[in-house]
Amino acid sequence: MKYKVINILRQFGLLVLVVWTVVSLVTLLIELVPGDPAVAILGENATPEQIDSFRLKHGLDKPAFFFTYSRDPELYRGIREFEQQPKEKERRNEQWFVSNAVEDLLVDLRVREFRWHGTDNRYMNYWTGVLHGDLGNSFKTDTPVLNLILERYPNTIKLALAAMFIAILIAIPLGVLAGTRKGSLVDNFSSFFALLGISLPTFVIGPFLVYLFAVKIQIFSATGSLYPEDIVLPAVTLGAALSAILTRMVRSSVIEELGEDYVRTARAKGLSERTVIYKHVLKNGLIPVVTILGLQLGVLLAGSIITEKIFAWPGLGLLLLDEGIAKRDYRLVQGCVLAISVTYIFANALTDWIYRRLDPRIRLS
């Protein structure tokens, strides 16, 4: 019992640590933008007043982190001009490539300065916001990022679940057929199907399906989410790779379980082959499949970014691409990345937990 509690606490601690790191990384992502984010968003023609008020509004006037170890631009320029006469510099550039780099580094170190900024910095402010359920305001539209995300979130989850459903619908019958008839035509077909599903990227499958089912045989619309059946094509596109992976898993699982003793017992007591397969073999064989399913939910969430773009499906991915990245709305990009990765982490943790409950052997080890 004591061991169990410690184990759960340890796992929970690790989860918290990982979430903390992921959120921190996302927070600091904005520092990667080359140059000044405010200038990148407002454009080169913005007046200094506009830039200043933008910075003030979004907290970009604060320092990025608790401390900085950056160089003073004035001092740096001064030292360079003083130490390097133009003529001498030219000669060095030609002949002493390495020594030049070393010298640059030394000058750089001399003008760098460690400065402590205290707790009123962008990193802390973003974190305070996250803990209060505030992901900041969009740089472009000024609406709260959280609202934008919550509006789109259900659509992405719906798409991911539909894709998973379709994948299971294809994979379990196909995998069982292939596993029970190893080496047969069905088996070879399923292997080929699986490899095809893994190799064909969604952005090839998607347009192909649109061409077939929206242009040639007009039963679905090419894009959008106006009617309930509009989810079919995006879900098939997104689920194709997963169904391929699952088919392989179910197949090898079934083959493995068929060799177990309990199968012989079940057969010996006169159960029909159907009952043996679906009641006994599949039940045991599905345990690894459940794990893959859980882990793949996160992959589906990320994969939906591309699928949503192909079908103009109004989910989180489209929000990230069209509103966030395309319009340089960095605050929105941060929010979307955060939402997707945190969902992913929790989906994985949940899977792990279910897996442990399903299989006592793992729980004990």
Next chain:
Amino acid sequence: MNRLAYIGFAIIAVIVVTAVFAPLFASWDAATVPDTALRLAPPSGTHWFGTDVLGYDVFSRVVYGARISLQVGVTVTIISAIFGMIIGAVAGFYGGFIDKFLSGYLFNVFLAFPGLLLAIALVAFLGAGLGKMILALCIIGWVGYARVMRGQVLKVREFDFVQAARALGASNLRILFIHILPNAIQPLIVQASLGMAGAVLSEASLSFLGLGIPPPTPSWGTMIEDARTTYTIAPHTLLFPGLAIALTVLAFNFIGDGLREYLDPKQRRR
């Protein structure tokens, strides 16, 4: 090795030859200078794969696109494999706190971002470009190698010959590089060929999302993105780059699967 692996090797050989000797098969001008008089022309004797919406020759673009795909694939695989191997080997070999930090914490942080998302985020903030894309793909790629390497090193370091080497007074580095590494490397070769497939696919995905190499440099992902508006009337603009990506990825998957089966006798018997 199974037949599919040989097919995989053959396909890759063709693609490598095409990429290396691209100027022999296609012209750079046709791939990068649009011929506005000939937009969306169907495949013909002069334009084998037809032309796209801007009048680029699709065949030339597919041929030169192979260069970008292989360049990104090979670079990303080599860099992330070396980096992942070093980190994984250190984690597995030294164990203890170092292992707890690396495999317990660092691996989990990098695995906490679903697939492409971290690459998309990095490129979105850093800006698009070949170098930045390679960097982003390496950042998401190394963990896979590190995990495999750690598992292998944990297994191999318990073998008798490692004990023997230690008894003879070999240094840690010597044991790691001379004794453990050669015995741990097989699964990494499998991982690398599957990783090539992943890198090629990721490059195409990022280019498709407009986060790859800026135009007019031909890339298969960009070609598919460009074809999105035209494939209903000119399917060839989508078909050929799509086939190129699918064949390349399929071939690397064939090789990876074949090697895995070949190197793992347990699977071979089945």
